[in-house]
Amino acid sequence: MKNRKLGILGGGQLGRMLLQAGLDFNLYTLVLDPDEHAPCRFLCEEFVQGDFKDYETVLAFGKRCDVLTIEIEHVNVEALFELEAAGVQVFPKPSSIKTIQDKGLQKEFFAQHSVPTAEFRLMQGKEELEANQDFLPAFQKLRRGGYDGNGVVRLSSIADAGKAFEGPTVLEKLVNFDKEISVICARNTHGEVKAFPVVEQVMHPEHNLVDYLLAPAQIPYKLQRMAIEIATHVTTALDMVGLLAVEMFVTPDRQILVNEVAPRPHNSGHHTMKANATSQFEQHLRAILGLPLGDTEPHCPAVLVNVLGEAGYSGEAVYEGLDQTLQEPGVYLHLYGKKFTRPYRKMGHLTILAPTVEEVKQKADLIKNRLKIIA
Amino acid sequence: MKNRKLGILGGGQLGRMLLQAGLDFNLYTLVLDPDEHAPCRFLCEEFVQGDFKDYETVLAFGKRCDVLTIEIEHVNVEALFELEAAGVQVFPKPSSIKTIQDKGLQKEFFAQHSVPTAEFRLMQGKEELEANQDFLPAFQKLRRGGYDGNGVVRLSSIADAGKAFEGPTVLEKLVNFDKEISVICARNTHGEVKAFPVVEQVMHPEHNLVDYLLAPAQIPYKLQRMAIEIATHVTTALDMVGLLAVEMFVTPDRQILVNEVAPRPHNSGHHTMKANATSQFEQHLRAILGLPLGDTEPHCPAVLVNVLGEAGYSGEAVYEGLDQTLQEPGVYLHLYGKKFTRPYRKMGHLTILAPTVEEVKQKADLIKNRLKIIA
Known part of the structure; x- marks a missing residue:
C-alpha cells in the first residue's frame, strides 16, 4: 500500500465516488478525463486533461501508474495491452475490457460460454x-x-x-420480460468472487434511464440464487478483476437472460454506499488492490432514485426541495459535483432506507419527486 | 447549496473525513493548515498553507468562505468573532468555541449550567x-x-x-469511575438536536489514547438515557451549531460526570461511518449547512480500533498485516493519508461490525493487533 499510484481512466461521478472510497486506502491518485470541469477535478493528486480514447494519451498516463483502472469502458484498449505488457497492473484486464466494450464481442462471448442471453x-x-x-x-x-x-x-x-x-x-x-434485475460481482486479483444481492430496476417511461432501483429484488429466492450464479459465472469466465455489473431480464417463464455487462462500478449499486457496510466502490478497490473482498450483506432494504436534471432547464444547477427531501428519516443525498444541469443529466442520487421493503417503497413514492434540479 | 464555499480550519484526519462526506453535497471547499503534507492537501478546491492560530491568517481565509467550520478547536477565535460580525456563517459559533477551547471556561460553564462534572x-x-x-x-x-x-x-x-x-x-x-463513555450530539442552525447512541471507551494502559471503542456502551438503559440527556443539555446550553462530542465518566454509584467536550467530529464517532447510515461527518455538515439532521440509529454493534504508529518506528509508513486484518468479515480500514509514522501517531482506524456485542468484541480481540505500522 506504500504510496501506490492508482490511475483512473475517466473523471465522472463513478470516478468521483471511487476516489471518495479510496481515501480510506491512502492511495496516490491520478485521473485522466477530457473535461476540465470533470467531477474528479479536485479530488485526486494529479488531474490530467486528455482523451482516454487516444492511444498515446492513455499510454503516457498509464506509465505513471502502478495500478490502472477505469470508470468507463470506452477507453483505448490497445494502449492498455501495451501497458499491461510493460508491467503496469491494469484492472480490469485489457482482454476483459476489449470483450465488453464491443457489444458484438460481448454477445459472442455469452454464446461461447453458455450464458443465457437474447x-x-x-x-x-x-x-x-x-x-x-x-x-x-x-x-x-x-x-x-x-x-x-x-x-x-x-x-x-x-x-x-x-x-x-x-x-x-x-x-x-426483443425479450418479453417481467423484470430487469442486476447483480454486481467483484473478483479480486486472487480470484476471490463476491456478489452483492440482486437489485430490481424500474425504467422511467420517457427517458431511457433507470428511474428507481429496489434492493433486494422482489423475485423468488430460487431466481435470486440463479441470478447470482449466472453473474458469478460471467465474472469468472471474463477473467474479471474488479467489479462486473450484470444486467439481466427475468422472463415470464422464470428464465434469466443476461442483457449486458459493465466492467466497473454501476448505477445499480449506488445504494451500497449507505445500505451495505462495503460499498461497490470500496469493493472495486479491494479487488484491484489484491485485498480480501468485503462483506456484501445489506443492512436493510433500500431504494435508489437517480436525481436528474429537470426537463426544460439548462445552465448552472439550482437545487429545489432539498429540505423537504432530507427531512424524511432515512433519506440520503449524493451529488456528483456537476456545476451545470441539462434535461435528464444525472446530477446525483438519493438513497432511501427503511426496515422493510414495503416501507422503503412507500417512502420512495413519497419523496422521489420532491427534489428538482433547475437552472 | 449553489456553489457554497465551505472553509475548514485544520487539515488533519477529521478535516479529511469531513471533506470525504462533503463530496455528496457539492461544496466548494477551502482548507487552512500549517502543514504542507496535511491529509486534506489534495482533497479540497483550495488548500491554504497557514496558521489557524494567527488572527490575520484566519481573517483573510475566512473572508473567502460562505460557511466556516473547524476540525480543531485551537484556532484564533478573535478572528472568528470578526468574521461572524462581517456576515460569514461561522459554525460552531465563535462564542461556543471560545468557551470550549479554554478548559477553565469550559469547567466554569458546566458549573453555571448545572452540568455534573468533577x-x-x-x-x-x-x-x-x-x-x-x-x-x-x-x-x-x-x-x-x-x-x-x-x-x-x-x-x-x-x-x-x-x-x-x-x-x-x-x-x-480524581474521579473514581467504572467506565468512560461518550455521546456525540448534533445541533443544526434551526436548533434541531440529535444524539448518536452512547459509546464506551477503553483507554490503552501505556499511551494515553483511546485504544478501543464499543458501540453501544454496555451500561444500563437508564444511564444511556441520562448520558444522552446530559449531552443534549450541554449542546443546547453551549448554543452549538455542528457536532459536540461529550466525554463522560460513569461512577460506581451510577452517576454521570462530564469530563470534557469537543466542538467537532470526534475519534469516538468514527465507527458511525460504517455502523450508522448517517456518519458523524455527514451530520456535522447537515448541521452547519442548515439541513435536516440524519438518522442516528446504528445498523449493528461496532468496535473502533485506532491504528497507531508502532513504538520504535519513525519514518515513511509501511503497513504490515493488512490482508490478515481485512480477511475477517466485517472489518473495515480507514487510513488518514499520513505519509510518515511515529510512535503512537494516529494513522487510521479499523471499524469492526458484527450482529451482536459479544461477537464484535470477540472479533476485535482477534484482529486488533494484526495490523502494524512500521517504517
Whole structure:
C-alpha cells in the first residue's frame, strides 16, 4: 500500500465516488478525463486533461501508474495491452475490457460460454438490414460507444430502416420480460468472487434511464440464487478483476437472460454506499488492490432514485426541495459535483432506507419527486 | 447549496473525513493548515498553507468562505468573532468555541449550567499549587492547547510539584469511575438536536489514547438515557451549531460526570461511518449547512480500533498485516493519508461490525493487533 499510484481512466461521478472510497486506502491518485470541469477535478493528486480514447494519451498516463483502472469502458484498449505488457497492473484486464466494450464481442462471448442471453445477429452495416428482416422486431445496438440507452433503437420492421444506425451493430431479439434485475460481482486479483444481492430496476417511461432501483429484488429466492450464479459465472469466465455489473431480464417463464455487462462500478449499486457496510466502490478497490473482498450483506432494504436534471432547464444547477427531501428519516443525498444541469443529466442520487421493503417503497413514492434540479 | 464555499480550519484526519462526506453535497471547499503534507492537501478546491492560530491568517481565509467550520478547536477565535460580525456563517459559533477551547471556561460553564462534572479549581500559575495542596490528588490540565492526553498530568501530592505545568491550568479532582463513555450530539442552525447512541471507551494502559471503542456502551438503559440527556443539555446550553462530542465518566454509584467536550467530529464517532447510515461527518455538515439532521440509529454493534504508529518506528509508513486484518468479515480500514509514522501517531482506524456485542468484541480481540505500522 506504500504510496501506490492508482490511475483512473475517466473523471465522472463513478470516478468521483471511487476516489471518495479510496481515501480510506491512502492511495496516490491520478485521473485522466477530457473535461476540465470533470467531477474528479479536485479530488485526486494529479488531474490530467486528455482523451482516454487516444492511444498515446492513455499510454503516457498509464506509465505513471502502478495500478490502472477505469470508470468507463470506452477507453483505448490497445494502449492498455501495451501497458499491461510493460508491467503496469491494469484492472480490469485489457482482454476483459476489449470483450465488453464491443457489444458484438460481448454477445459472442455469452454464446461461447453458455450464458443465457437474447438471440442476436451481428451486422457490419445498415445495408445488411434487409437480409435480416426475418429477425425483426429487434433492438439494434451500436457495437461501441453506447451508454445509458444511447446507441439503441427499436426496429419493428424493415419500414424502420430510416432510423437504423450505420456501421457495426448488433440486432437483438426483443425479450418479453417481467423484470430487469442486476447483480454486481467483484473478483479480486486472487480470484476471490463476491456478489452483492440482486437489485430490481424500474425504467422511467420517457427517458431511457433507470428511474428507481429496489434492493433486494422482489423475485423468488430460487431466481435470486440463479441470478447470482449466472453473474458469478460471467465474472469468472471474463477473467474479471474488479467489479462486473450484470444486467439481466427475468422472463415470464422464470428464465434469466443476461442483457449486458459493465466492467466497473454501476448505477445499480449506488445504494451500497449507505445500505451495505462495503460499498461497490470500496469493493472495486479491494479487488484491484489484491485485498480480501468485503462483506456484501445489506443492512436493510433500500431504494435508489437517480436525481436528474429537470426537463426544460439548462445552465448552472439550482437545487429545489432539498429540505423537504432530507427531512424524511432515512433519506440520503449524493451529488456528483456537476456545476451545470441539462434535461435528464444525472446530477446525483438519493438513497432511501427503511426496515422493510414495503416501507422503503412507500417512502420512495413519497419523496422521489420532491427534489428538482433547475437552472 | 449553489456553489457554497465551505472553509475548514485544520487539515488533519477529521478535516479529511469531513471533506470525504462533503463530496455528496457539492461544496466548494477551502482548507487552512500549517502543514504542507496535511491529509486534506489534495482533497479540497483550495488548500491554504497557514496558521489557524494567527488572527490575520484566519481573517483573510475566512473572508473567502460562505460557511466556516473547524476540525480543531485551537484556532484564533478573535478572528472568528470578526468574521461572524462581517456576515460569514461561522459554525460552531465563535462564542461556543471560545468557551470550549479554554478548559477553565469550559469547567466554569458546566458549573453555571448545572452540568455534573468533577470538582475543580483554577490556577493562574504553578506558584498557586502550594495553596491548593488540600485539593490533591488531582489532574492538572493546561487550560489551552492540550489534546489526546497531552497537557494533562497527575499530581498525587505537593511532592509532584516538579512535574506541574506552568501557566493557567485547571486542577481537577480524581474521579473514581467504572467506565468512560461518550455521546456525540448534533445541533443544526434551526436548533434541531440529535444524539448518536452512547459509546464506551477503553483507554490503552501505556499511551494515553483511546485504544478501543464499543458501540453501544454496555451500561444500563437508564444511564444511556441520562448520558444522552446530559449531552443534549450541554449542546443546547453551549448554543452549538455542528457536532459536540461529550466525554463522560460513569461512577460506581451510577452517576454521570462530564469530563470534557469537543466542538467537532470526534475519534469516538468514527465507527458511525460504517455502523450508522448517517456518519458523524455527514451530520456535522447537515448541521452547519442548515439541513435536516440524519438518522442516528446504528445498523449493528461496532468496535473502533485506532491504528497507531508502532513504538520504535519513525519514518515513511509501511503497513504490515493488512490482508490478515481485512480477511475477517466485517472489518473495515480507514487510513488518514499520513505519509510518515511515529510512535503512537494516529494513522487510521479499523471499524469492526458484527450482529451482536459479544461477537464484535470477540472479533476485535482477534484482529486488533494484526495490523502494524512500521517504517
